Amino acid sequence: MNDKTLPPQHQQRQPGLEHAMQPEPIYLDEAYRPAGKLIDKVAIITGGDSGIGRAVAVHYALEGAKLALVYLNEDEDAQKTVDEVKRHGGEALALAGDVGDARFCQCVIDAVIGKWGRLDILINNAGEQHPRKDLSEMDEEQWQKTFRTNIFAMFQLTRAALPHLHSGASIINTSSVTAYKGNPMLIDYSSTKGAINSFTRSLSINLASRGVRVNGVAPGPIWTPLIPSTFSADKVAEFGAETPLGRPGQPAEVAPAYVYLASNDASYVTGQMLHVNGGSVVNG
Template sequence: MNDKTLPAQHQERQPGIEHAMHPEPVYLADDYRAAGKLAGKVAIITGGDSGIGRAVAVHYALEGARVALVYLNEDEDAQKTLDEVSRHGGEAIALAGDVGDGSFCQCVVDAVIAKWGRIDILINNAGEQHPEHNLEALDEAQWEKTFRTNIFAMFHLTKVALEHLQPGASIINTSSVTAYKGNPMLLDYSSTKGAITSFTRSLSINLAPRGIRVNGVAPGPIWTPLIPSTFSAEKVAEFGADTPLGRPGQPAEVAPAFVYLASNDASYVTGQMLHVNGGSVVNG
């Protein structure tokens, strides 16, 4: 059985760089047909420079939304995403900083309101992961940093954005299949994704009386810069082979789930997770 799905490769730094990947991820399928589902809306997308964030930004632009890309320091990837949004007829701004810092989250919201005067969609997508073979090797600093980026950031940004979210607004959080299946090498990451799933469900109930929907997407193995910057070249070469579909997914295969959840097509959907994971049945 051939379990090789990608060329072996590794990047030494996190966050990873999309333009250094081979092949580069597919962020838009040739047969995608937009229908103006997000016309006039304004979206904030964390981790918006590359991977799933880039794919969501381009799809949202095609659907008529203006997008604010929030990223850490991957300037070249962020510029590429800005260019692609523009090429597809959209409007975007890019804001660099650490979403684990509450004061930066306030700056993001202030900048978007100053630019467009509204926020309709909040995509909490930024994340990091650092594999360790056992709990003893996982130090407190890494544990805290992963939680700060992956779940504290959602708390900070959602809290400051809520002042500007009106009935009909949508919050979409990126969880992971690891929240449901676990991962022996990603103890801190999997734990944050479980927290994100619970945060999504609880916040959806909390905000339902205000007419704000809260949902999530739980991707499986998706080919993004996080992968070569996390795993060894040998692990990358086998990435996604253990799914029922036998391959990793592309960001372009995840982004339509974010379009659906933000659009009026999902007007009766809140507190839910969409599992875009290559066929793993997780019942959650």
């Protein structure tokens, strides 16, 4: 059986760069038909420069939302996303910084409120991973760094956003299939994703009386810059082959889940995870 799904490639830097990937990820299926589901909504998307974040941004722009794209330092990718948002009729603000820094998180909220005066949707999507073959290869610094970006940042930005989230608002957190299946090379990453699941469920109960819904998306193997920047070329070449569908997913195949959860179509949905993972049954 041919288990090759992509050209072998590896990027020597983290975060990875979308424009350096071959082939570049698909962030919009031209068959997508917007329906004005997010007209006049204001959304923050962390990790908004590329990958799932870019796909969500373009889909949200098509649905009528205004967007703050938060990213670390991938300026070229971020500018491409801003350009694509504008090309599809949207309005975007790009904000560079480390979401692991609570002060920067507050600056993001201040910038969004200062520009648009409101906040309706918070997409906690930023993440990092560092594969290791054995737990003994992982030091405390790596463990703390992964948790700082993947879950501490989520807590910090959500806490800063809460005073501006009112009834009808939506928080959507990016988890992963690894929270359910585990991954022998991503012990710290998988652990953070498990924490994200519990954070999502607990926060949804906490905020239900305020009318703020909290949900998550748990993608499977999606072709994003995270992949070539963290795995070897050989691993990348067979990425996604183990799924029932036998291939990696594209960001464009995940983004509609974020549209649904932010829209009024999901008005009775909170505390849930949507599994966009190529057919892996995880019963979670």
